[in-house]
Amino acid sequence: xxxxxxLRKINARCIHCRACQYAYSNEPDREGAxxxxxxxxxxxxxxxxxxxxxxxxxxxxxxxxxFLEGDLKPSQEMLEVVEACTTCGLCAEQCTNYIDTxxxxxxLRAAIIESGVEPLKRHKMIGDRVLEEDKRNPYNDPRSxxxxxxxxxxxxxxxKVAYYVGCTGxxxxxxxxxxxxxxxxxxxxxxxxxxxxxxxxSPILRTGQKDIxxxxxxxxxEMFKDxxxxxxxxxxxxxxFKVDYPKQSGKPLPFKVAHTLDIAYDLxxxxxxxxxxxYNKKVTWHDPCHTIRHIGLSIEKEILxxxxxxxxxxxxxxxxxxxxxxxxxxxxxAIPGMDFREMYRIKGNSFCCxxxxxxxxxxxxMANDTARERVKEAASTGAEVxxxxxxxxxxxxNDAVKALKKEEEETGKDLSAMGSKLQIVELxxxxxxxxx
Amino acid sequence: xxxxxxxxDEVVKKLVAICGEKYVTDSEPLRYxxxxxxxxxLEAVLPEVVIRPANTEEVRKVLMVAxxxxxxxxxxxxxxxxxxxxxxxxxxxxxxxxxxxxxxEVDTENRVMIVEPGVRCGDAWRIFKKRWPxxxxxxxxxxxxxxxxxxxxxxxGFSLVTGRYGPQADMIMGLEVVLPSGEMFKTGSWALDGxxxxxxxxxxxxxxxxxxxxxxxxGIITKAAVKIVPHPxxxxxxxxxxxxxxxxxxxxxxIGKYEMGISDNTVMVQGGNWPLVMTRWPKSNVPLDYEFYxxxxxxxxxxNSEVWAHSQEELDFTLKRIxxxxxxxxxxxxxxxxxxxxxxxxxxxxxxxxxxxAVPYALYEAGFLFITWYCPWxxxxxxxxxxxxxxxxYGFPPTMWVASIDHARQAIVMPILCFDSSxxxxxxxxREFNIETTKSFLKQxxxxxxxxxxxxxxxxxxxxxxxxxxxxxxRKVLDPNLILHPGxxxxxxxxxxxxxxxxEGE
Numbered sequence: 026x027x028x029x030x031x032l033r034k035i036n037a038r039c040i041h042c043r044a045c046q047y048a049y050s051n052e053p054d055r056e057g058a059x060x061x062x063x064x065x066x067x068x069x070x071x072x073x074x075x076x077x078x079x080x081x082x083x084x085x086x087x088x089x090x091x092f093l094e095g096d097l098k099p100s101q102e103m104l105e106v107v108e109a110c111t112t113c114g115l116c117a118e119q120c121t122n123y124i125d126t127x128x129x130x131x132x133l134r135a136a137i138i139e140s141g142v143e144p145l146k147r148h149k150m151i152g153d154r155v156l157e158e159d160k161r162n163p164y165n166d167p168r169s170x171x172x173x174x175x176x177x178x179x180x181x182x183x184x185k186v187a188y189y190v191g192c193t194g195x196x197x198x199x200x201x202x203x204x205x206x207x208x209x210x211x212x213x214x215x216x217x218x219x220x221x222x223x224x225x226x227s228p229i230l231r232t233g234q235k236d237i238x239x240x241x242x243x244x245x246x247e248m249f250k251d252x253x254x255x256x257x258x259x260x261x262x263x264x265x266f267k268v269d270y271p272k273q274s275g276k277p278l279p280f281k282v283a284h285t286l287d288i289a290y291d292l293x294x295x296x297x298x299x300x301x302x303x304y305n306k307k308v309t310w311h312d313p314c315h316t317i318r319h320i321g322l323s324i325e326k327e328i329l330x331x332x333x334x335x336x337x338x339x340x341x342x343x344x345x346x347x348x349x350x351x352x353x354x355x356x357x358x359a360i361p362g363m364d365f366r367e368m369y370r371i372k373g374n375s376f377c378c379x380x381x382x383x384x385x386x387x388x389x390x391m392a393n394d395t396a397r398e399r400v401k402e403a404a405s406t407g408a409e410v411x412x413x414x415x416x417x418x419x420x421x422x423n424d425a426v427k428a429l430k431k432e433e434e435e436t437g438k439d440l441s442a443m444g445s446k447l448q449i450v451e452l453x454x455x456x457x458x459x460x461x
Numbered sequence: 462x463x464x465x466x467x468x469x470d471e472v473v474k475k476l477v478a479i480c481g482e483k484y485v486t487d488s489e490p491l492r493y494x495x496x497x498x499x500x501x502x503l504e505a506v507l508p509e510v511v512i513r514p515a516n517t518e519e520v521r522k523v524l525m526v527a528x529x530x531x532x533x534x535x536x537x538x539x540x541x542x543x544x545x546x547x548x549x550x551x552x553x554x555x556x557x558x559x560x561x562x563x564x565x566e567v568d569t570e571n572r573v574m575i576v577e578p579g580v581r582c583g584d585a586w587r588i589f590k591k592r593w594p595x596x597x598x599x600x601x602x603x604x605x606x607x608x609x610x611x612x613x614x615x616x617x618g619f620s621l622v623t624g625r626y627g628p629q630a631d632m633i634m635g636l637e638v639v640l641p642s643g644e645m646f647k648t649g650s651w652a653l654d655g656x657x658x659x660x661x662x663x664x665x666x667x668x669x670x671x672x673x674x675x676x677x678x679x680g681i682i683t684k685a686a687v688k689i690v691p692h693p694x695x696x697x698x699x700x701x702x703x704x705x706x707x708x709x710x711x712x713x714x715x716i717g718k719y720e721m722g723i724s725d726n727t728v729m730v731q732g733g734n735w736p737l738v739m740t741r742w743p744k745s746n747v748p749l750d751y752e753f754y755x756x757x758x759x760x761x762x763x764x765n766s767e768v769w770a771h772s773q774e775e776l777d778f779t780l781k782r783i784x785x786x787x788x789x790x791x792x793x794x795x796x797x798x799x800x801x802x803x804x805x806x807x808x809x810x811x812x813x814x815x816x817x818x819a820v821p822y823a824l825y826e827a828g829f830l831f832i833t834w835y836c837p838w839x840x841x842x843x844x845x846x847x848x849x850x851x852x853x854x855y856g857f858p859p860t861m862w863v864a865s866i867d868h869a870r871q872a873i874v875m876p877i878l879c880f881d882s883s884x885x886x887x888x889x890x891x892r893e894f895n896i897e898t899t900k901s902f903l904k905q906x907x908x909x910x911x912x913x914x915x916x917x918x919x920x921x922x923x924x925x926x927x928x929x930x931x932x933x934x935x936r937k938v939l940d941p942n943l944i945l946h947p948g949x950x951x952x953x954x955x956x957x958x959x960x961x962x963x964x965e966g967e
Contacts, residue, residue, distance in 0.1 A: 037827035037883045041497035042820050043539065043607030047583050050606055054813040056590070064587030065606045065815070076513065077491050078558065083607075084494030091493040096507075103490040121821035335742040 027273055029132040033093050036129050038122040039086035045116035045126065046072055046081050048374040062369035062405060070377050070384070070395040071110045079106045082116035082126050089133045099140040104233075107134050108145055109391060111384045112231055113314040113377035117322055123329070127319070130382075134233025147386045148232040156237055161223040162192035172220050174199035177206060181217035187252045188216045189245075189266070191259035192224050193416035201416060204457035205258035205285050211460045212288060212298070216256060221248055227261040227315075230269055232383035242270055250279045257284050258453055260415035261381075264315035268323045284316055285453060286414055290352050293359045302459040303362025309408035310357055310367070310452075311399065311422070312375035313415030317353065321346040321373060346373070353414070353452070360459060366406040376402065378413075380421035396425035400444030411444075414452040422449045463943050463956045466531045467552050468509040476512050476555070479522045484513040484561070495537070495556055498882070508535065508556035515561050517683040521639045524681065527555055527944050528641040535946040536677045538562075538578040539609035554944075557681070567689065569596055571659050573634050575686050578611045582815045585610055589692075597621065597692035599632045602729060603819035611685045616911070617674045619864065619873060621814055622690050622728040624767070627867035629687075630673040634658040637684035638672060641940050651686060658686030671935055676948030679939045693769050695776040698811045700801035701787050702760025706734075706842035709764040710863070710872075712790040712798060714838055716766070716783055717869025724868045726779040731864035732764035734849070740825040740860045740879045763801055764863075767811065822860070828882025830891065832898075834874045836907040838865060841872035844907060848876045848898060855894045873910065892916060914951035915958070922954075922963035929963055 029036075044050040048068035057063030067073055072081030079088060085107060091097035107130065116126040138144055144152060151163035161168050172179055174195065188209065194202035209216055223245060226238040245266075249255055257263040263284045271277055292298035312318065325346040332338035350372035357365055370376045379385070379395025400422055403411040411422060429445035432438070439445075468487075476485045486492070487510045496505050509532075514520050520536075527534045533554030563579035565588070576585070583606020585598040599620040601613040613620065617630035626632060635649035635658035646652065648669040650660040661667065672679050703709040709732050717724050735754045739747055748754070751761065766783060770776035787798045810816060822829040836844055841863055849859035860877040878894070880887050895916040899909065903924055909917040922929035933953040936943070947956045954962045 034827045034881070034883050037881070038823035040820065040823050040829065042605045042817070044605035044817055044820060047606045050583075051817055052813075054809070060588055060591040063590050065583040066587070067581075067584070076560070077486065077494070077511070079488075079491040079494030081494075084491075087496045088490050088494050091496060097490060097493045100490070102488055106488070106490045106494075121817045122823040329746070333746055334748060335746045336738070336748075339742075 027132075027275070029089065029093065029129065029136040032125065032129050032132055035125055036086055036089050036093065038124050039083070039090070040122070041083055041087060043081065043083040044121070045069070045083055045119045047119065048115060048370045048376065050119040051121055052374070057369045058405075062402065066370065068115055068370060068374070068376050070113060070379055070391065073398070074391045074394050075109065080109055082110070082130070085110065085130055085133070086124065086126065089129050092133060092136065099137040099142050101142055104134065104137045104142050104145060107137065108148065108232060108383060109388050110382055111314070111377045111379060111392075111395070112382035114318045114322060115374065115377065118318060118373040125326075131231060131233065134231075135235040136233075138233045139235070144232060144234055145383075145387050148228075148234065148383050151386060152229050152232070152234040152237045155224045155226070155229055155241060161241075162196060163224060163228055164192055164196045166196045171195045171222060172218055174202050175206065175218055177210075178215075178217040180220055182251065184215060184217040185253040186214055186216040187249055187255050188218050189222065189225070189249070189255045189257055189262055190218055191257070191262040191416075193261075194258055195222075198416045198419065198451075201258050201419075201451055201453055204451070204454045205256075207457045208285055208289070208453060208460060209256065211457075212292060214256065214288065219248060223248075225259075225262040225265045227265040227269075228383055228386070230265065230273070231381065232387075235273075239273065242273060246270065246274065246279065252280050254281045254283060256288065257282065260284070260313040260315035261417060264319050268319060284414075286316075286353060286356055286456075289456060290356050293356060298359075300360050300456075300459050301461065304360050304455065304459060305362040305364075306410050307364040307366060307406075307408045308357070308410045308412050309403045309406045310353060310365070310371075311378065311403065311411060311413040311418055312350070312353070312372055313413055313418050314375070314377055314381055315415060317350055318373050318375060321349040324349050356452070356456075357412070360455075366408050368402050368406055370402065378415075378418040378421045380417035385417060385421060392421055393425060393428060396421040397429070397443065400425050400429070400447055401442070403447055404442055404444040408447070410448045410450050412450050412452050412455065416451075419449055419451050422447075464531070465533050465552055465554065465944070468530070468532050468554060472526060472530050472532060473510055475526045476510065476523060479519050479526070480512050480514050484515070486511050492553075492556075495558070506551055506553045508553040510554075511556045511558055513558045513561045517562075517637065517639060517645070520557065520562075520681055520683050521643050521645060523555065523557065524639055524641045524944075525643040528643075528942055531942055532944060533946065534641075534681075534944055536578065536681045538612055539581050539607045562683065567593055567596070568657070569593055569689070571657055572596075572689050573658055573686050574598060574610075574689050575658065575684055576610045577684055578609060578682065580610050582606055582608050582610060582613075586814055593689075595692055596689045597814075598689055599626075599629060599687055600815055601629070602814070602816070604815055605817055605820060606815045608815065610687060611682065614685055614687050615673055615682050616676065619866075623867070624730045624865045625725055625728045625868065626688075626690065631867075632688040633669060633673060633685060634661050634688060635663070635686035636669050636672055636682050638680040639683055640680045641942065641944050649686070671939070674950075676950065677946045678948035678950065678952060679936060679945070681945070691771075693771040695770040695773055696768065696812055697776065697780070698765050698767050698803060698808045699780055699783060700763050700765035700803060701798045702763045702801055703798050704761060704796060706762055706845045706863075708794065708796050708798060709762045710839065710842045711794070712787050713764050713766075713865055714869045715786050715790060717838065717865060719782070720868045723779045723782045726768050726770050726775070727766040727783070728769050729767035729864070730764060730869065731862065732762065733862045734762050734859065735759050736858045736860040737862055737877070740858050740877065741821045742824060744825050758802060760799060760801065765801075765811070822877050822879050825858070825879040826881040828880055830878040830880070831911075832876050832878060832895065833910040834902060834907050835866070835871055835910050836874060836905075838869040838872045840905070840907070841874050844872075844874050844902065844905075847901065848874070851894065851898050852876060852878070855890060857894070896920070912949050914947070914949050915960075918949065918951040919954060919960075919963040926964055
């Protein structure tokens with residue numbers, strides 16, 4: 026589905042029941058450790074922050090319906106409301122009417138913009154930068170520096186594997202790119218990186234700027250078409266290639282895609298990779314929406330799309346989704362010495378970090394508030410380390426912890442229960458440190 | 462028709478002065494976000510302004526402003542199983558989103574909880590699980606976590622223990638009500654300064670029945686004292702099949718007679734037919750023939766009992782007696798009521814509260830509507846037969862659900878009308894279907910619950926004119942300017958439409 030109009034009938038399934046506002050709406054009764062984390066929890070980042078119905082998915086579905094029916098005219102005001110959503114997909118996970126909520130929200134954003142409304146200021150800015158020939162990234166950094174972090178193979182078209190670094194790895198979290206490169210080397214994967222790589226388009230698509238997205242998508246597809254496999258370290262890029270490119274281009278990908286953790290997972294489960302070095306810390310794990318829930322939901326959907334009997338196949342589809350959610354845990358459990366503690370909201374019901382969907386750029390207060398709620402949940406497990414694998418989650422959590430530390434300094438209060446002492450660690454970085 | 466005024470900028474300023482700028486909006490997209498058509502009703506008018514009051518005092522002040530301006534007011538919080546109260550008359554007026562009023566006090570000694578309108582079932586259940594695990598809040602069954610306890614109670618809805626305790630309104634111990642004049646009062650023993658809400662009938666005649674089921678048309682309820690119930694932890698579900706509605710309804714009645722016995726343990730008794738399973742899935746991706754369902758062990762009709770007990774022994778005894786009653790019934794009626802083999806996951810999902818059992822029917826096509834009727838329990842099989850035939854005549858799958866109220870004294874019968882809400886003319890077809898079935902059912906003395914204000918309400922009141930006249934009188938005492946949402950009962954008719962009144966001809 027590539028337009029809001031095509032999603033009309035799916036949107037019409039919404040009966041405004043508002044189950045989508047809660048984590049664990051759709052699961053057997055769940056027992057947590059205490060009153061705060063047990064049963065079902067209001068878990069929509071936008072709705073929790075703003076409170077009005079329009080900031081919850083349930084309200085957005087009815088705004089989309091009013092828009093489709095021509096009752097609600099597109100406006101800047103409407104775009105402001107629709108964009109204040111991390112597109113985390115917790116709502117989609119809850120919906121027993123299988124509404125593709127994230128697709129509808131993204132297509133609604135695109136439809137508003139296509140009708141002539143300017144993208145929100147900061148979103149427009151990143152879209153413009155991605156188009157500028159000397160940049161092609163949302164960070165305003167020179168295109169010529171894209172592979173400056175790398176001292177290995179560049180632009181080797183004879184390689185079968187390419188590492189799609191993404192803009193954040195290339196310009197902001199070069200450590201993650203370096204660790205990924207190092208892991209790939211340790212795992213025996215020969216790869217190259219391309220200096221001509223352009224933004225994957227994730228933040229552009231999420232914020233409704235589809236024309237720009239299509240341009241970068243087509244460029245990337247053309248550029249990488251002769252490789253067998255593309256590997257990723259960025260959750261957003263991976264999701265965009267794996268889920269959005271086939272959907273938006275209408276064609277299957279010409280190459281296979283894998284997140285670096287997936288490669289590690291395969292090797293670990295096949296018994297070909299064993300992590301020997303211990304990591305003697307109390308650790309919890311945050312599921313990045315892009316690589317965990319979004320991919321899980323797409324796996325479920327793919328199975329159901331082929332099924333002529335959902336009554337029978339829905340369980341099989343849900344199992345396949347659950348198996349995907351389990352994968353990072355298998356990797357984590359393979360690390361010796363670790364005291365692994367799950368947070369209350371995990372897997373499909375994981376609470377978002379608050380950065381996605383263009384929110385970090387345009388709505389920093391909402392992003393920070395959401396991250397604070399999540400780091401508090403992480404701290405409630407007693408963990409010292411909050412592990413995840415997504416550059417946006419890492420940045421937003423670090424910002425939240427920094428803010429807590431600052432508040433501690435200013436007030437003299439101990440905010441460790443809120444997460445002020447948490448160390449935020451990228452799993453790829455940790456893996457690199459532990460692998461010989 | 463009653464003439465209302467539009468919400469002016471001046472009124473908005475007054476609302477801002479009461480609730481604060483942050484909690485008042487006339488943003489068009491946000492107003493649209495509150496809309497809903499389907500599941501509980503098809504009528505909705507865009508509110509002119511939405512406010513989120515924090516407490517009773519703000520509600521009181523807002524009502525006085527609305528009353529002065531002659532602006533309609535609709536209170537709504539989490540609603541019921543889906544959707545919620547929405548303005549149904551032009552102009553849309555003020556929509557009060559009550560979700561900020563979400564305080565809850567629990568008194569286990571007197572077995573009562575006091576809830577504000579915004580206390581959601583999901584939150585109440587979560588908190589009870591940890592703080593009062595041996596008590597249960599009377600949350601609606603089959604409704605999602607966002608539905609509210611107060612919404613369900615004042616709607617006389619259906620709770621997780623309705624099979625034993627009756628409709629949710631029977632759980633009420635006291636109300637705090639605000640009227641458009643700004644007057645406020647409490648009902649029951651609560652009316653006495655400093656008294657607890659321990660005695661529903663209070664210090665004199667109790668007017669709470671005027672507000673229960675009024676959907677806010679008589680006054681805005683800002684607090685309710687509601688009974689809490691014991692929450693024993695030995696629980697299960699048993700289900701028995703049958704070859705007709707009669708053969709699942711009658712044995713449930715036999716069990717229901719054991720009040721002060723095993724029937725008290727069967728807190729929830731509900732049943733349905735095989736299309737109730739089929740229509741949970743997309744029409745294009747599920748077998749449409751009963752043969753498939755038969756093959757996977759689903760009877761054409763079934764009734765299940767949710768049993769709660771204080772010990773395994775009590776649970777086993779109850780299940781044994783239920784089984785014996787079914788066996789006796791089989792002999793008596795020369796029929797077969799086979800016990801259904803439930804997967805542990807089916808039991809777990811049924812026992813889970815709140816649950817989404819009532820939600821997935823939009824998947825069959827793209828929309829659905831619950832139409833709900835009450836009738837004496839043993840008459841429910843006749844109603845369901847008639848209803849299913851009418852549904853098929855109109856091209857709807859005959860998806861039907863039934864549940865017992867108060868030890869199988871009454872039945873709540875609920876056809877689930879699955880339809881494609883994006884299809885032109887579908888709402889007219891539903892209206893015709895409603896008119897036809899309502900005509901027949903009213904003749905048989907059955908009562909619509911949550912009526913369509915343009916079909917069930919006028920048709921019902923045209924056959925209960927004296928009662929309607931009294932309701933209008935009461936309403937005019939409590940809300941002389943008729944600014945409150947007229948509710949799905951549409952009292953008085955003139956506040957809703959210029960169409961002929963139910964009293965036409967007098």
